Amino acid sequence: MQEYLLDTAQKRLNDAFRTRTKAGRIRQQNEAKIIKAAEIEFAQNGYKGTSLNAVADRAQLPKSNILYYFKSKFGLYGAVLADILEMWNQAFSVASIDSDPAETLYRYIEAKVAYSYTHPLASRIFAMEIIQGAPHLEAFLAQDLKVWLDDRASVIQSWIDAGKMKAVNPHHLIFLIWGSTQHYADFSTQVCWALGKKEYDQQDFQDATATVAMIVLGGLGLTIPTENR
Incomplete structure (x- = not known):
């Protein structure tokens, strides 16, 4: 029983x-x-x-x-913004002091350009929010984003202190990567017009990744990982 x-x-x-x-x-x-x-x-x-x-x-x-x-709609919009930031930042969120800066920064650039290709609407939502003064982002995520940014900047600074890369302002390095990669989503009409085509193809994003990575990593005294040259 x-x-x-x-x-x-x-x-x-x-x-x-x-x-x-x-x-x-x-x-x-x-x-x-x-x-x-x-x-x-x-x-x-x-x-x-x-x-x-x-x-x-x-x-x-x-x-x-x-x-x-x-x-509410406000709560849904906050969830969309949080989803966008998590998607964008996950490629860099796991980096640590022991990570290889060239490999890590290359993967981050690669992921951010890829998201501009696969999730262009996400980037445009974020851009519109910022242009309008971030009235909703501030309420939901401003503090979290600041914590994330400062934490990632400290990792970059540790690489600089260890002599692994040239000394730059870590925050502005991250801003540079954001701007150069998200440009392909936020200004897709302008870029496509300048390239003489109606829409991007996969090769455009491969070229964008290679170009941005070469300039950023080269400026830091780093080289693109061998398997990606």
């Missing part, structure tokens, strides 16, 4: 775990669909011009789901 009760209890625990896991996956899938739809709406219409009804229609989910997960 005791074994039966234990088996029954374990079965209930397993069933509950599977239910929670399934619910967790569904939530993640729904949140991802909502953020993707919101990214399109915010990029096309700006914060003021975007409605939760439009996001819900594009995501093909009830508006109540958006309110359940994100509470």
Whole structure:
């Protein structure tokens, strides 16, 4: 009888775990669909011009789901901005004092240019937010971004102190990488016009990565990793 009760209890625990896991996956899938739809709406219409009804229609989910997960349009917009920053910064977030600066900075540049190719709307949303004085970014992420920036700058400074690269202002080095890589998303119309084409192709982004990396790393006394030359 005791074994039966234990088996029954374990079965209930397993069933509950599977239910929670399934619910967790569904939530993640729904949140991802909502953020993707919101990214399109915010990029096309700006914060003021975007409605939760439009996001819900594009995501093909009830508006109540958006309110359940994100509470409000303001909360959804903050989640979109956070998603953008996490995507952009993850390639550099794991760097440490012991990391190779040439390899790390190359991978960061490569990832940022790639995101301009694969997620151009994300960059445009961020650019519009900054141009407008960052009214929403400040409320959600300004402090987190400052902490991240200072922490990454300290890693770069440690490389400088160890004689691994030329001395530069670490913060401005990061700003330079941001500007040069995000340009390909924020000013895509201008760049494509100047290149004489309607849209980018993969080769354009490979050339952009190689050029930006060569200039940045070369200016720091570093060389592009052998496998990427």
